Amino acid sequence: MAKLRGPHLSTPLTLLGSDRDALLRGDETILEPGEDVRYLVSRAGAVSLREDEDGTLHASLETEDPRGGTRQPLVLLGRREGYRVLGVEVPEPSPELDDPGRDLRDLRRIADRLHERDADLAAAAVAMGFWHRSMRHCPQCGAVLEAEMAGWVLRCPEDGTEQFPRTDPAVIMAVRDAQDRLLLARNAHFPTGFHSVLAGFVEPGESLENAVVREVGEEVGVIVEEVEYMGSQPWPFPRSLMLGYRAWAAGSAELTLQDEEIAEARWFTREELAAALEADEIQLPGSASMGRALIDDWYGRSAQK
Ligand SMILES: [Zn+2]
Numbered sequence: 506m507a508k509l510r511g512p513h514l515s516t517p518l519t520l521l522g523s524d525r526d527a528l529l530r531g532d533e534t535i536l537e538p539g540e541d542v543r544y545l546v547s548r549a550g551a552v553s554l555r556e557d558e559d560g561t562l563h564a565s566l567e568t569e570d571p572r573g574g575t576r577q578p579l580v581l582l583g584r585r586e587g588y589r590v591l592g593v594e595v596p597e598p599s600p601e602l603d604d605p606g607r608d609l610r611d612l613r614r615i616a617d618r619l620h621e622r623d624a625d626l627a628a629a630a631v632a633m634g635f636w637h638r639s640m641r642h643c644p645q646c647g648a649v650l651e652a653e654m655a656g657w658v659l660r661c662p663e664d665g666t667e668q669f670p671r672t673d674p675a676v677i678m679a680v681r682d683a684q685d686r687l688l689l690a691r692n693a694h695f696p697t698g699f700h701s702v703l704a705g706f707v708e709p710g711e712s713l714e715n716a717v718v719r720e721v722g723e724e725v726g727v728i729v730e731e732v733e734y735m736g737s738q739p740w741p742f743p744r745s746l747m748l749g750y751r752a753w754a755a756g757s758a759e760l761t762l763q764d765e766e767i768a769e770a771r772w773f774t775r776e777e778l779a780a781a782l783e784a785d786e787i788q789l790p791g792s793a794s795m796g797r798a799l800i801d802d803w804y805g806r807s808a809q810k
Contacts, residue, residue: 543590
């Protein structure tokens with residue numbers, strides 16, 4: 506695998522050197538059935554897995570076409586060990602179409618147990634599954650779109666316009682004050698006790714750096730003057746790319762919370778965070794998330810088991 510230069514945080518979904526065999530997508534026979542085809546099933550953020558004796562999870566590659574005669578698009582996810590791996594997003598289970606012996610698990614919850622060889626496959630399967638689930642009609646004329654390029658392009662048969670899978674950039678930032686305290690907040694939509702660093706979507710026409718500064722200003726009224734990029738991870742639920750930053754507050758550390766968005770927020774020293782975790786007053790995001798990687802980066806080690 507390739508190595509990155511500079512300060513860098515990664516999560517189980519940040520991988521370098523995986524191969525999606527994108528150059529094969531133009532081959533019109535690449536999705537045809539064959540002895541060398543394996544199917545990877547996804548459904549609304551979950552992916553089909555099998556578990557090792559030691560608890561490690563692997564992509565479950567099936568030999569039979571799981572579409573059961575439906576017209577779900579196939580997506581070439583790449584080649585593994587000589588097999589063409591084709592992603593298939595399946596609909597909700599029904600009496601006609603259940604999941605015989607299939608173990609579908611939410612990628613958000615299990616990413617830290619996934620074998621690293623399969624993380625990119627699983628993330629791509631989930632991301633492309635969400636896209637094919639939501640993108641069915643031409644935004645120009647409403648005609649039903651047709652898949653091309655091994656499932657990576659959808660074309661309108663009426664006006665020829667092409668749709669490509671989208672990724673929405675979101676910044677996530679660990680804000681520190683002059684005393685090196687960390688800002689943690691509870692989003693109004695989070696359960697009680699659940700705290701994380703701030704995050705928000707990048708707006709059209711905005712740089713990543715400006716998005717960090719704007720979001721922190723809007724959500725807690727703190728002025729950020731310095732940011733440092735730390736790493737990224739896909740977060741295909743349904744289509745985000747998380748870009749992680751360290752950020753430093755300038756001047757006052759006084760917090761003014763945006764009511765609808767932020768339920769609580771406060772600065773923590775490392776000792777205060779340890780005490781709050783020990784007392785079970787707060788919970789942190791799971792170890793597969795960029796938010797958690799940023800918290801641990803500030804803390805100096807894993808803040809929570
Ligand atoms: Zn159209």
